[in-house]
Amino acid sequence: MTDLTTIDRVNKGLKRRYRSERRFRLYGILAIALALGFLAFLLGKVFMEGMSAFQKTEISVRIYLDPMVIDPGGTRAKAALSKADYQGLIRKSLRAVFPDVKNRRDRRLLSKLLSMGAGFNLRKEVLDDPGLIGKTLTVWTLASDEVDMAFKENSSFDESVKSQGINARQSAWLRDLKGRGLIREVFNKSFFFSGDSREPELAGIGGAVMGSFLSLAVTLALSFPLGAMTAVYLEEFAPKNRWTEIIEVNINNLASVPSIIFGLLGLSVFLNVFNMNRSSPMVGGLVLALMTLPTVIIAGRAALKSVPPSIREAALSVGASPLQAVFHHVLPLSMPGMLTGAIIGMARALGETAPLLMIGMVAFIVDVPKGFLDPATALPVQIFLWADSPERAFEEKTAAAIVILLGFLVCMNLIAVIMRKRFERKW
Amino acid sequence: MTPIAVQSNDLEPTILKTGQTPRPERRGSSTEKETITHARSITARGVNVFYGDKQALKDINLDVQSNMVTALIGPSGCGKSTFIRCFNRMNDIIDGCRVEGEITLNGENIYAKGIDVVALRARVGMVFQKPNPFPKSIYENVAYGPRIHGLARGRAEMDDIVMSSLDRAGLIDEVRDRLDAPGTSLSGGQQQRLCIARAIAVEPEVILMDEPCSALDPIATAKVEELMDELKKNYTIVIVTHSMHQAARVSQWIAFFHLGDLVEQGETEQIFTNPEDDRTQAYITGRIG
Numbered sequence: 001m002t003d004l005t006t007i008d009r010v011n012k013g014l015k016r017r018y019r020s021e022r023r024f025r026l027y028g029i030l031a032i033a034l035a036l037g038f039l040a041f042l043l044g045k046v047f048m049e050g051m052s053a054f055q056k057t058e059i060s061v062r063i064y065l066d067p068m069v070i071d072p073g074g075t076r077a078k079a080a081l082s083k084a085d086y087q088g089l090i091r092k093s094l095r096a097v098f099p100d101v102k103n104r105r106d107r108r109l110l111s112k113l114l115s116m117g118a119g120f121n122l123r124k125e126v127l128d129d130p131g132l133i134g135k136t137l138t139v140w141t142l143a144s145d146e147v148d149m150a151f152k153e154n155s156s157f158d159e160s161v162k163s164q165g166i167n168a169r170q171s172a173w174l175r176d177l178k179g180r181g182l183i184r185e186v187f188n189k190s191f192f193f194s195g196d197s198r199e200p201e202l203a204g205i206g207g208a209v210m211g212s213f214l215s216l217a218v219t220l221a222l223s224f225p226l227g228a229m230t231a232v233y234l235e236e237f238a239p240k241n242r243w244t245e246i247i248e249v250n251i252n253n254l255a256s257v258p259s260i261i262f263g264l265l266g267l268s269v270f271l272n273v274f275n276m277n278r279s280s281p282m283v284g285g286l287v288l289a290l291m292t293l294p295t296v297i298i299a300g301r302a303a304l305k306s307v308p309p310s311i312r313e314a315a316l317s318v319g320a321s322p323l324q325a326v327f328h329h330v331l332p333l334s335m336p337g338m339l340t341g342a343i344i345g346m347a348r349a350l351g352e353t354a355p356l357l358m359i360g361m362v363a364f365i366v367d368v369p370k371g372f373l374d375p376a377t378a379l380p381v382q383i384f385l386w387a388d389s390p391e392r393a394f395e396e397k398t399a400a401a402i403v404i405l406l407g408f409l410v411c412m413n414l415i416a417v418i419m420r421k422r423f424e425r426k427w
Numbered sequence: 428m429t430p431i432a433v434q435s436n437d438l439e440p441t442i443l444k445t446g447q448t449p450r451p452e453r454r455g456s457s458t459e460k461e462t463i464t465h466a467r468s469i470t471a472r473g474v475n476v477f478y479g480d481k482q483a484l485k486d487i488n489l490d491v492q493s494n495m496v497t498a499l500i501g502p503s504g505c506g507k508s509t510f511i512r513c514f515n516r517m518n519d520i521i522d523g524c525r526v527e528g529e530i531t532l533n534g535e536n537i538y539a540k541g542i543d544v545v546a547l548r549a550r551v552g553m554v555f556q557k558p559n560p561f562p563k564s565i566y567e568n569v570a571y572g573p574r575i576h577g578l579a580r581g582r583a584e585m586d587d588i589v590m591s592s593l594d595r596a597g598l599i600d601e602v603r604d605r606l607d608a609p610g611t612s613l614s615g616g617q618q619q620r621l622c623i624a625r626a627i628a629v630e631p632e633v634i635l636m637d638e639p640c641s642a643l644d645p646i647a648t649a650k651v652e653e654l655m656d657e658l659k660k661n662y663t664i665v666i667v668t669h670s671m672h673q674a675a676r677v678s679q680w681i682a683f684f685h686l687g688d689l690v691e692q693g694e695t696e697q698i699f700t701n702p703e704d705d706r707t708q709a710y711i712t713g714r715i716g
């Protein structure tokens with residue numbers, strides 16, 4: 001024991017040291033695998049559920065656009081045309097497919113296969129081209145959400161599989177339609193462009209996307225210049241005294257204030273004091289700008305700090321004024337960092353729900369907002385609203401909205417990364 | 428002090444006349460004069476510098492003569508860098524730094540009220556320890572100073588200033604065909620000469636060099652030293668250096684600092700051969716430092 005040389009002792013310990021290193025690496029790999037696993041599961045689940053929302057079910061009918069129904073006055077006036085009962089026309093055409101359906105109860109069941117919105121699309125077509133009146137058209141009309149769900153789960157409408165909201169008779173009719181090739185699934189383009197609706201098959205994400213876009217435009221326009229200027233002043237010009245220290249501490253504190261507080265602030269100031277439009281992207285953007293501002297300032301200051309002081313000294317030593325030194329050299333060099341901070345702040349604002357609830361952006365809004373003062377909702381709020389809806393078809397809509405929100409977030413973060421890589425400078 | 432004229436190769440720093448030194452001839456004037464006139468360019472009287480409560484420099488009195496190289500030497504932390512940064516008021520940007528006493532540049536107190544620091548820095552250029560070119564093109568690095576001061580009318584004149592500055596900094600042959608390349612793509616020694624070109628592009632009266640060769644290899648160092656020898660014909664140069672050998676090679680006047688005191692100053696030869704103070708003796712022979 002006692003005649004162990006130093007190298008013997010080292011060798012003895014070496015094995016144990018390597019073993020513990022291997023163990024540590026294994027723990028690390030396990031942790032990463034677990035984290036990635038959860039993430040993959042979550043994303044996979046959302047995607048699987050959401051993908052079907054990008055498809056919609058349509059039923060083909062031959063419609064005789066009866067002038068007596070659409071335009072009894074024969075004036076072709078827009079007002080008259082838009083009041084006509086197009087839904088009734090479609091219902092009648094569908095009944096023509098199943099002539100043996102006679103009693104009232106069955107007729108109602110048959111009508112229920114169609115979406116409430118089927119008539120709207122037909123009306124739009126007729127209004128666009130009144131020359132269609134009097135002709136017979138073959139039109140793919142929107143099916144109801146129950147049919148849509150049943151078709152997606154069980155595309156052959158097997159008797160054995162019971163779909164919610166579809167009874168045996170309806171199932172038989174659908175099988176019949178399927179057999180005659182009168183029912184199909186197509187890409188749901190309208191999902192991306194239309195606003196919210198009570199009918200799941202009509203509800204789209206367009207209104208929420210537009211609302212989020214308008215809000216973020218206001219947020220970016222306010223928080224980036226304000227944040228950048230604040231950061232430049234605090235970092236480059238402000239004297240270091242107790243006042244700036246208090247400001248600094250408070251900015252850091254504001255960054256960690258729960259977002260709903262900003263919502264309450266917006267409610268009491270922007271809505272109650274300034275009487276701005278409730279539910280408007282303008283107010284939403286203002287609130288989100290307040291929320292993002294501390295993040296942008298902190299990121300901006302970090303970016304300014306990372307510019308080596310030798311660059312400032314170089315500029316000052318050739319006789320640049322402090323303002324020139326900052327605007328010619330320091331600010332351009334810190335811009336990528338500042339923009340990255342701003343984009344990450346924006347991404348956070350995009351995913352924010354709570355403050356928007358406070359200022360009324362949670363309302364049920366059918367129209368796609370066209371301006372900063374129109375009532376609007378936002379993507380995460382839309383997800384919240386749909387998740388709350390009882391219709392089963394909203395489940396897939398919710399997942400699809402999440403997919404779209406995640407898509408936007410990934411894009412924004414990607415832009416931040418690309419920008420950082422591209423403008424990264426070495427000195 | 429008696430005004431006398433001295434030969435150009437004479438190291439004797441004497442006063443020809445006091446007061447305003449004629450501004451060095453504009454760039455490129457290479458007609459070697461028979462006599463170089465040495466005048467007091469910078470005088471420091473009773474300079475105290477504080478960082479917060481800590482005193483970094485104690486009652487410094489020093490005259491810097493024009494058209495020669497004055498070296499500030501001393502062990503690390505002795506205040507020589509602090510002192511050189513007083514000459515262009517670079518210490519102003521350090522929080523808590525306070526300068527007392529009087530420093531005059533050609534008779535004008537640069538710490539007086541109403542002195543424009545930006546204008547002062549146009550007259551007193553500086554080269555730093557670590558080469559710090561702007562992350563822009565070589566051309567832009569040199570053109571920046573003249574541009575913000577409005578020294579050039581038009582592109583042709585600016586080209587002129589840039590080319591002649593690079594020429595005088597001994598860099599032109601190496602960069603002539605890549606003026607658009609980033610300044611940071613040059614080697615360390617080239618970068619430092621680019622910084623010198625940038626400093627002389629605004630035609631300062633004095634060039635301050637804060638350990639300009641400490642990040643360079645011996646060959647690059649030799650080039651910069653050669654350059655200093657050339658530049659002192661037109662400019663007053665103050666250099667901070669850690670290297671005894673460098674001080675001996677390039678300077679004509681040496682000031683030795685120790686722990687915030689200016690221990691001794693004198694002609695280079697005299698300091699090296701016959702120092703009066705024991706601490707100087709100890710430092711130049713390598714016993715402290």
